[in-house]
Amino acid sequence: MALARPIGILLAKELRTEFRTRELLISTLVFVLIVLVLFSYTFEPTTAESKRFGPGLLWMALLFAGSLMLHPSFTREQSNETLVALRMAPIDPVSILAAKILANFCFLLAAELVLVPIFAALYNLRIVPVLGRLAAVLVLGTLALCIVGTVFAAISSQARMRELLLPLLLLPLLTPALIASTEATVGLLDDPPALSAVYIGVLAAFDTIFLTVTWLFGEYLLEE
Amino acid sequence: MGTQALATLGVALLLAVAAYCALFVAPNEATMGLIQRIFYFHVPFGWSAFVAFAISFVSSIAYLRTRTPKWDWLAVSSAEVGVPFVTVMLVTGPIWAHPVWGIWWTWDARLTSTFVLWVLYVCYLLLRTLIDEPERRAVVSAVFNIFAAFDIPLVYFSIWFFRTQHPQPVIGAGGSLDPRMLDVLLLCWGATLALLALLLRQRYRVEALRWEIERLRLEAESRGSVPPGLAALRDKEYSA
Numbered sequence: 314m315a316l317a318r319p320i321g322i323l324l325a326k327e328l329r330t331e332f333r334t335r336e337l338l339i340s341t342l343v344f345v346l347i348v349l350v351l352f353s354y355t356f357e358p359t360t361a362e363s364k365r366f367g368p369g370l371l372w373m374a375l376l377f378a379g380s381l382m383l384h385p386s387f388t389r390e391q392s393n394e395t396l397v398a399l400r401m402a403p404i405d406p407v408s409i410l411a412a413k414i415l416a417n418f419c420f421l422l423a424a425e426l427v428l429v430p431i432f433a434a435l436y437n438l439r440i441v442p443v444l445g446r447l448a449a450v451l452v453l454g455t456l457a458l459c460i461v462g463t464v465f466a467a468i469s470s471q472a473r474m475r476e477l478l479l480p481l482l483l484l485p486l487l488t489p490a491l492i493a494s495t496e497a498t499v500g501l502l503d504d505p506p507a508l509s510a511v512y513i514g515v516l517a518a519f520d521t522i523f524l525t526v527t528w529l530f531g532e533y534l535l536e537e
Numbered sequence: 538m539g540t541q542a543l544a545t546l547g548v549a550l551l552l553a554v555a556a557y558c559a560l561f562v563a564p565n566e567a568t569m570g571l572i573q574r575i576f577y578f579h580v581p582f583g584w585s586a587f588v589a590f591a592i593s594f595v596s597s598i599a600y601l602r603t604r605t606p607k608w609d610w611l612a613v614s615s616a617e618v619g620v621p622f623v624t625v626m627l628v629t630g631p632i633w634a635h636p637v638w639g640i641w642w643t644w645d646a647r648l649t650s651t652f653v654l655w656v657l658y659v660c661y662l663l664l665r666t667l668i669d670e671p672e673r674r675a676v677v678s679a680v681f682n683i684f685a686a687f688d689i690p691l692v693y694f695s696i697w698f699f700r701t702q703h704p705q706p707v708i709g710a711g712g713s714l715d716p717r718m719l720d721v722l723l724l725c726w727g728a729t730l731a732l733l734a735l736l737l738r739q740r741y742r743v744e745a746l747r748w749e750i751e752r753l754r755l756e757a758e759s760r761g762s763v764p765p766g767l768a769a770l771r772d773k774e775y776s777a
Contacts, residue, residue: 461684464680464684465681465684468664468677468680468681471668471673472664472667472668472677473667473668473669474667478667481660481663482660482664482681485653485656485657485660486657486684486685486688488649488653488688488692488695489688489691489692489695492695492696493695512695515691515694515695518691519691522687522691523684523687526683526684526687530601530680530683531680533601533676533679533680534676534677534680536676
């Protein structure tokens, strides 16, 4: 694979940059926690109510966090003009995007590793029996968020008002992913828990389609 | 009289005839009565809007492949004409739904995906206003357009699994549309398509002129002077 090596090197670089400061990870964690606490004021968080509203608010919180934390992927590079250097490297420009998507995916999954247990405890939800299936939903849903989010961060970084623009572009486009991951999570909290094949299918289709579109058209965003 | 004026007059006449047929020629619907006649505006504007977005999507791909500015002009023009057409559909829908369904809005597959479509293309137009450099604007918004176009079927299918309340298609296999109703519907669609073509042509020419002004300005700047007339034109352009 001609893409694998540059992606690996760039991914290591992204992870190294983040773990030197850990600022993205920590601010995402705190942000989602705040949102989860705030949501508890909007309804009576008993187990029965939480089963109905919990999955939606978890995914809304992750979505909002994503639309904030994905932003630095490109602005970080811009402030030091390092994107120009990356583009001069003799690699397929798509690998720059792919590495950033993967890096953001790792960051968000790491945050979820901490957040989901806290969420379950705060809202009295039993996730231990469905842990494996929940992980599958989280992986597919987070990937959907990271693919489109990273590409749109590349778009918004080239415009004015970019902090505001990214959520505007991202949130409506993520409608199908939000519906599918929320509904799949609701199914897992049901009694007895059931994983909806339909919504897993929608998430998998979303990921596949937008990875392909990124692969075909993403490079245009990086040219000068 | 110029061709432009003739075309405008023709489209106006066609729209008037279509409206007359929709209101007086088409038969009364058995259960819904008069309110059903909004169907002759709701459906044609929707279909024409989809035609506009399809043009926009294809033009965006063509722009990325060929880098001919004309494709970008066509992409933005058809999106900008498509948005008000969808707005007509989104406004006439609830006017019909309130007496027939008893509610203004329901979150079913067609309604929601049309609404998301509208939001996405409003965002597309917004994105374009936020990038100043013409070529960057064209490339970046073309990529966004492609993402948006692929999203719509996904939105539709993800909501389709909730029970859908929107009336099922009455045209084609299994439909029960009176032939006279179909004739009027097709006439109305023809009229809205003519309107679409007229607006598209106008908007395309505006975009072409905008590009020309920008080019002249850059040329003048590279020669070290901006003629006062051109500077004024540009200011007017930006404030418009």
